[in-house]
Amino acid sequence: MAKQFLQAxxxxxxxxTTTAFALLIATIFLDVFSREITxxxxxxxxxxxxxxxxxxxxxxxxxxxxxxxxxRPRFADNWLPARWNPILIRLQDGLMSAFCLFAGAxxxxxxxxxxxxxxxxxxxxxxxxxxxxxxPLAFVLVGIRHAIYASSPALSPRDPLSIDPxxxxxx
Numbered sequence: 001m002a003k004q005f006l007q008a009x010x011x012x013x014x015x016x017t018t019t020a021f022a023l024l025i026a027t028i029f030l031d032v033f034s035r036e037i038t039x040x041x042x043x044x045x046x047x048x049x050x051x052x053x054x055x056x057x058x059x060x061x062x063x064x065x066x067x068x069x070x071x072r073p074r075f076a077d078n079w080l081p082a083r084w085n086p087i088l089i090r091l092q093d094g095l096m097s098a099f100c101l102f103a104g105a106x107x108x109x110x111x112x113x114x115x116x117x118x119x120x121x122x123x124x125x126x127x128x129x130x131x132x133x134x135x136p137l138a139f140v141l142v143g144i145r146h147a148i149y150a151s152s153p154a155l156s157p158r159d160p161l162s163i164d165p166x167x168x169x170x171x
Contacts, residue, residue: 002151002155003155005148006066006145006148009066009145010063010066013141014063016055016059017059020052020053020055020056020059021056023048024049024052024053024056027045027048027049028045028049030045031045031049043123044123044124047123047124048124051131054134054135058135058137058138058139061138061139061142062142065142066145066157068156068157086153089153089156090150091150093146093149094146094147094150096142096143096146097143097145097149097150100140101143103136103139103143104137104138104139104140104143105136107135107136107139110132111129111132111133111135114127114128114132115127115129
């Protein structure tokens with residue numbers, strides 16, 4: 001069931017990220033086209049592009065995590081004995097999950113305050129809380145993903161270098 005959830009989540013994240021990226025490209029294209037043809041750009045294009053970019057970046061975190069491509073420090077990978085790797089892998093994913101869930105809670109607080117205050121974009125007369133909602137949503141989904149990885153390491157897309165039991169034998 002966890003594997004099916006992760007697969008469905010990955011599909012949803014790919015659709016959202018691809019759609020937002022296409023909107024970002026279309027917005028920039030239309031703005032440049034308008035500048036070239038009329039000499040005046042679209043006043044809303046930059047703000048819409050920023051919003052689309054926020055969606056791309058935030059849901060891109062989940063895609064990077066799902067592909068095992070998220071950033072992590074590697075300088076200490078082989079400082080501890082290889083036999084500790086199963087525990088360290090679970091700990092790593094558990095800490096990542098806790099961090100993301102905390103960031104999601106902080107993002108939810110920010111979103112709630114923006115909604116409560118009725119904050120609007122300076123350039124566009126739209127509320128900003130709906131775009132801010134992407135931040136806690138994305139962090140919570142990555143947190144859930146890593147909680148699943150911590151409880152079921154076989155589902156994690158591990159970087160082989162991070163769990164190499166014998167780093168000296170490589171040619």
